[in-house]
Amino acid sequence: xxxxxxxxxxxxxxxxxxxxxxxxxxxxxxxxxxxxxxxxxxxxxxxxxxxxxxxxxxxxxxxxxxxxxxxxxxxxxxxxxxxxxxxxxxxxxxxxxxxxxxxxxxxxxxxxxxxxxxxxxxxxxxxxxxxxxxxxxxxxxxxxxxxxxxxxxxxxxxxxxxxxxxxxxxxxxxxxxxxxxxxxxxxxxxxxxxxxxxxxxxxxxxxxxxxxxxxxxxxxxxxxxxxxxxxxxxxxxxxxxxxxxxxxxxxxxxxxxxxxxxxxxxxxxxxxxxxxxxxxxxx
Numbered sequence: 001x002x003x004x005x006x007x008x009x010x011x012x013x014x015x016x017x018x019x020x021x022x023x024x025x026x027x028x029x030x031x032x033x034x035x036x037x038x039x040x041x042x043x044x045x046x047x048x049x050x051x052x053x054x055x056x057x058x059x060x061x062x063x064x065x066x067x068x069x070x071x072x073x074x075x076x077x078x079x080x081x082x083x084x085x086x087x088x089x090x091x092x093x094x095x096x097x098x099x100x101x102x103x104x105x106x107x108x109x110x111x112x113x114x115x116x117x118x119x120x121x122x123x124x125x126x127x128x129x130x131x132x133x134x135x136x137x138x139x140x141x142x143x144x145x146x147x148x149x150x151x152x153x154x155x156x157x158x159x160x161x162x163x164x165x166x167x168x169x170x171x172x173x174x175x176x177x178x179x180x181x182x183x184x185x186x187x188x189x190x191x192x193x194x195x196x197x198x199x200x201x202x203x204x205x206x207x208x209x210x211x212x213x214x215x216x217x218x219x220x221x222x223x224x225x226x227x228x229x230x231x232x233x234x235x236x237x238x239x240x241x242x243x244x245x246x247x248x249x250x251x252x253x254x255x256x257x258x259x260x261x262x263x264x265x266x267x268x269x270x271x272x273x274x275x276x277x278x279x280x281x282x283x
Contacts, residue, residue: 007125008032026059032124
């Protein structure tokens with residue numbers, strides 16, 4: 001399972017381009033605000049900006065129909081792309097591939113302007129629901145203030161029928177963060193475990209040791225459920241046992257505070273560092 005739902009506004013006008021084989025691609029920057037409970041128990045409005053790619057005939061329709069400030073709903077999925085930069089360095093990124101983009105009727109009062117002149121939508125939606133297998137055991141650590149945080153990656157598979165009629169499969173590695181009580185529970189999971197993750201998509205930016213600006217896209221989990229096959233082992237964390245389910249639900253509510261721990265990307269920060277156009281698209 002790999003589902004993304006966004007309700008936001010177009011921060012700027014759509015950008016329509018064509019791949020070398022003539023496939024239309026529309027790049028949309030969707031922006032909104034999440035209401036997140038901070039570690040001080042105060043609710044804050046956190047802005048987000050996500051680059052979304054729409055392909056095929058719907059891409060041309062979206063470029064004609066929408067403009068900066070248009071309120072839209074996006075249904076899609078997260079995908080991992082890898083490439084080599086001009087210096088021969090291997091790079092990768094997580095992007096959002098739209099399956100459909102529809103317009104919404106929202107009052108102008110829900111739109112806010114950012115410092116760069118772009119638009120964001122208040123009362124937005126930023127949600128990912130994923131099912132995959134852990135690629136490694138979660139790494140639990142604690143911040144200087146004592147908050148538990150855990151990071152882990154899950155492998156999510158995508159299947160499609162190629163032009164030759166044969167089924168193909170691709171694996172996307174997606175990074176997940178969890179905080180506080182939820183982090184301590186997730187730390188009990190192990191490599192290979194199958195999990196359902198529900199959370200918000202966020203962008204992070206930092207400067208590496210070489211002074212280069214880097215950015216990444218992750219899911220900040222608000223709920224994690226361990227999936228089991230057959231009888232659930234006694235006392236296992238995150239199984240379908242009622243006590244474990246309750247623990248994950250309560251921890252998921254507390255994890256909403258995690259949004260105050262990292263800084264979101266601004267509208268033009270890191271959005272230009274995208275991989276080269278693809279020769280052939282997977283559908």
